[in-house]
């Protein structure tokens with residue numbers, strides 16, 4: 001795929017180690033790659049190879065030791081914790097393996113949650129929430145609680161919540177890991193739609209080869225080093 005725009009995500013010479021007492025455990029070593037706008041990337045690799053750590057760095061949840069992470073032109077490694085929190089809220093949509101919905105809130109209320117941090121009026125929030133619940137095919141389930149929804153439907157609500165603020169990037173950590181094959185296919189088609197119809201940029205950690213097949217690019221990590 002050719003793309004003459006600057007990359008949506010630029011990662012240069014990124015390294016990260018965890019310290020346990022005097023022990024230093026290298027987790028990511030000298031990682032460099034780009035992700036274009038509207039691309040769908042899968043991160044694969046054995047357990048412990050550093051996939052979630054890399055995803056968390058790109059999403060601004062964790063801090064790199066060295067290197068550059070530019071997302072939408074902003075080098076997030078230079079931001080303070082407070083700036084990073086604001087940046088995350090405005091720029092990153094999260095999709096988790098276990099959905100992470102609030103059980104006491106309806107589908108509508110779960111999706112509205114990130115908008116409560118914005119200056120949007122109640123009416124504007126309603127328009128946004130109804131629109132994204134329509135995109136994920138759950139317009140008729142708005143008043144259901146998570147416990148009244150299937151796993152696949154809960155993941156759809158979580159995806160609606162991730163896109164409702166129109167973030168710069170979507171990060172997904174094993175989004176199909178808790179789903180049966182049919183629901184997993186369904187969620188992957190939805191993610192594919194977000195990329196093709198809405199131009200979203202997605203970075204997804206997965207062990208599932210069928211999930212990776214949907215992606216445009218697959219990056220393999222092996223003991224903290226990119227191998228492809």
Ligand SMILES: Nc1ncnc2c1ncn2[C@@H]1O[C@H](COP(=O)(O)OP(=O)(O)OP(=O)(O)O)[C@@H](O)[C@H]1O
Pocket residue numbers: 018019020025027045046047048049050051052053054
């Ligand atoms: N907070 C932490 N403190 C110390 N070590 C950590 C921490 N988080 C992760 N690690 C270590 O970093 C390495 C990479 O972990 P990471 O979760 O990124 O791997 P992964 O490829 O996502 O694995 P999995 O597929 O099992 O989720 C592992 O050796 C892990 O033990």
